[in-house]
Amino acid sequence: MSFAAQIKIPATYMRGGTSKGVFFKLSDLPVEAQVAGEARDKILLRVIGSPDPYGKQIDGMGGASSSTSKTVILSKSDDPEHDVNYLFGQVAIDRAFVDWSGNCGNLTAAVGSFAISNGLVDADRIPQNGLCTVRIWQQNIQKTIIAHVPITDGQVQETGDFELDGVTFPAAEVQIEFLDPADDGEDGGAMFPTGNLVDTLQVPEIGTFEATFINAGIPTIFLNADALGYTGTELQDAINGDEQALQRFETIRAYGAVQMGLIQDIAQAATRQHTPKIAFVSPPKSYISSSGKTVNADDVDLLVRALSMGKLHHAMMGTAAVAIGTAAAIPGTLVNLAAGGGNREAVRFGHPSGTLRVGAQAIQDEQGQWQVKKAIMSRSARVLMEGWVRIPADTF
Missing domain, CATH: 3.10.310.10 (Diaminopimelate Epimerase; Chain A, domain 1)
Incomplete structure (x- = not known):
């Protein structure tokens, strides 16, 4: 009996805020997964280790919680008003299901850092030292998010003294601005969908x-x-x-x-x-x-x-x-x-x-x-590991 070989996909494992996830450049995914659909979902499920009836995600990158069963796909934006497109997939733990219905605000803190380090932000927008303003188009909710990422000697600064409850170690502060965060009426109504405050x-x-x-x-x-x-x-x-x-x-x-x-x-x-x-x-x-x-x-x-x-x-x-x-x-x-x-x-x-x-x-x-x-908060982000994830070639 012959078995499928494993294939490897470039990926980065990152913490953003109080969450962790596997980050991909859209162009690094297999061609079949560069568009939304069954192949993409199957690949992400296998990467994370779902569905897992044991609820542990032992055979994948997931950490068996909603905060650690996450995936991100990023691509350079064609819109001159944005630098990067950000697509978030929440992977179910015990079911074969990827939920694309919303954003992850915690992992948003890592989007800017990944985009800068992976060539998705034009070089002339990155200062030698200071803050790089990364303009993010959040594709799930069709909203603009601004990340202010610290730069030291032309590189993303990840270490620092900013403490975030829920994260053990301090890191560099990343300020996030969510522009026009309320719904525009296309999905479930306006900010208050019933028209009432209570x-x-x-x-x-x-x-x-x-x-x-x-x-x-x-x-x-x-x-x-x-x-x-x-x-x-x-x-x-x-x-x-x-x-x-x-x-x-x-x-x-x-x-x-x-x-x-x-x-x-x-x-x-x-x-x-x-x-x-x-x-x-x-x-x-x-x-x-x-x-x-x-x-x-x-x-x-x-x-x-x-x-x-x-x-x-x-x-x-x-x-x-x-x-x-x-x-x-x-x-x-x-x-x-x-x-x-x-x-x-x-x-x-x-x-x-x-x-x-x-x-x-x-x-x-x-x-x-x-x-x-606008809504504003501070988070932090850090690369935990980068290289390739491997999945069986017959996954999709």
């Missing part, structure tokens, strides 16, 4: 909840922690070790997705795992983070816990942080009320690993509709 969400056999539905950064459903029976100080094990709780969150998420107009029937939520996100908020409280560090109530404006791909996130998704900052800036949302209400241009929120600050400026137009032109 809605009533009825979930059969589970309950009725106040909810803020927002399309900013990533479509997100915000609930109050106490309405769910939580304090807002929970760490991963409190949620992820409770299968009944996880199923309840997934059911709430499905009904919320229907109310947001993202899907037509709750059954469709199973094929749209990456979006919408579901999160719960509460006013400030002191707690011990997952690293053992004390987060004092006085150090934060509110607490937020968010689920990604069916599990409580160990820190906070970057795109969900954009949603948090945007909702906090708009008086009357559940996020804003948890932070104490009123007008805000930035919030620091507590998450399972510590705290994060995100800024956003909101204005109302003449019709009373809210608009947010």
Whole structure:
């Protein structure tokens, strides 16, 4: 019996924010995978090690969590207003499924660095020393993101003293600007798809909840922690070790997705795992983070816990942080009320690993509709390994 040989594909394994993923240049992928479709999905699944019924992704590059089961495809932009096109694929762990419905805000922090180091940014835009402004076109959500990447002696600077809760070691700070982060109405409506800052969400056999539905950064459903029976100080094990709780969150998420107009029937939520996100908020409280560090109530404006791909996130998704900052800036949302209400241009929120600050400026137009032109946060990024990934030639 003969078996297929392995093929190798140029790739870079990078940390961006509190996530890790495998990065590819579009032109380095096999020809069949340079266009969207079955071949591309099969290759990415095999690279990451999915589907894995054991849930460990031992035979791939994935790390068996939503934060580490990620892929990125980058190409030089033909648009003079952008440097690089960024396509994100969230790979399911136990199913043969790649979700292309949203962005990864954490890995966005690594896009600029990869683009500079791999010749996707014109040389005349890269300073010898200082910050390189990388203009990113995020293809999944059709939005512009600006990354300010530090450069030293003409090379990307990755080491530094910027500390990010959820990441063990300090690194160089990368400031990210999400321009016009709210939805433009093409997918599930405007920033507030129902037209309301707070809605009533009825979930059969589970309950009725106040909810803020927002399309900013990533479509997100915000609930109050106490309405769910939580304090807002929970760490991963409190949620992820409770299968009944996880199923309840997934059911709430499905009904919320229907109310947001993202899907037509709750059954469709199973094929749209990456979006919408579901999160719960509460006013400030002191707690011990997952690293053992004390987060004092006085150090934060509110607490937020968010689920990604069916599990409580160990820190906070970057795109969900954009949603948090945007909702906090708009008086009357559940996020804003948890932070104490009123007008805000930035919030620091507590998450399972510590705290994060995100800024956003909101204005109302003449019709009373809210608009947010920019959301800003700082992350960091680092190349972990580069070379080739190998997969069996009969994968696709």
